[in-house]
Amino acid sequence: MIIRLAYIFLLTGVFAVPELFLRNFGLFFPFCALFIFYIAVAFGNRWGFVAICLAALALDLPGSGSAHPWSVLAFLPVLFLASGWLKRAEADSVMMNFLPGLVIPAVVWILSAVFFSGHFFHVLIEQFPALFPACAFSAVWLPVLIFLLDNLNSRLSLPLFTDAKLNQKLTLK
């Protein structure tokens, strides 16, 4: 348990730094949301929620400067998406994960605009063009992330994303 917590804590920090860095340039690349998706599928929803809390603390307080970690609400749909993807999708190839990669930025972006911006429609109009590169990047990045983290997890004897479906079926039996 402590190893998993330390793993999530450290990697949340690793993904939060480039996300915060890019946000400074007006770019929205949801590294943390994609990591949460990975954790929720590989480790389960409880660990996914831990990752959500840590990511929200890392992104909101120093980054957007909001008084409360509103990103928890923006990231929650990622948890549901991970559950749905694990239950419904019959994806044998890691490459098929480009689909949630396409969807996650849009979901997080819309909810972030709702919770953070004081002027929702202005932000929607101003930031909308930035959504397309974010979706395209995430579609490519999520399969790469799964490959990289699965390699790391196999060395650390932690659950793998690619085994999640099999583990779930075994648990149900």
Place this chain on the structure above:
Amino acid sequence: MISPKVEKEVMRSRQSSGLRILIWSIFSLVAVLLVLGIYIMVRQSAMRMSADYYYPFLKAVRGTENTVSDQILLMQSKTKLANALQKLMNENAILSAEQAVVADLKKENTELRALMTLGRKDTFRPVFAEVLTRDPMTWQEQFTLDKGSRDGIEPGNLVVTPVYSNLPNMPRIAVIGKVKSVTGHTALVSTVLSRDFRLSVSLPDSKASGILEGTRNSSGMQATLKFLPLDTVPAAGQTVYTNAFSGNSPPGLPVGIVADESRSVQNPRRNQLYLETAVRPFESPAEVRFAAVFVKEKK
């Protein structure tokens, strides 16, 4: 002994020779001027004629040179031409990048110079800071500065920024926001376009005061000045300044200008109780890189 007749003759001959010299002088002068005029006319005509005469020959030489140059260029291989074009494009890109960097440095230099001129205002001292982080979702409404409570910054302190504009009669610095919260090393600033922003301001030209609220209207770059007395006439272009009513901000700092009346708020008379108008800040909060926070000195 010369007879008077001879003497008379001599006198007449002397007079006629003087007159002759004068006539010759005038004639010579006229002749010189005439020759000079003719020379100038002939020279100009000759030059024009010569230039026109030689034009086809000179043009033919230049044309031949260009044709030969073009033919040599066409004789070169596509790869070589493409490489040359690529080289030129690279040089062009480098020059464009250098120009952008120079323009950026020029702006940064102007901003820093404007901040350097900033001194104490009554009991307020400026703390200079740089923008540390921003968030795309609150780009126009919030930013975080790299100075915090350790430098004496407190919530409510006024934040000013250099105004970079080529327009005349623009102030060198203007209010851009207020400190919303602080940590030891950082300060979160709500800009004049943020909903959290409220500031007591005055219109010296109209001798009226009101509250500036950061409610962005349809244009996206205007705040709303509320609670103005009904008899106020806020003309477009009037500068809005801070006042000393709140006690937390130095008075007399420019905040923005009253926006064009046609673009002002739709119903300026709220319940016949007060007047409101739109105010445009001098600098876009999205452009801010350097700022100064006016911190109140503790006694």
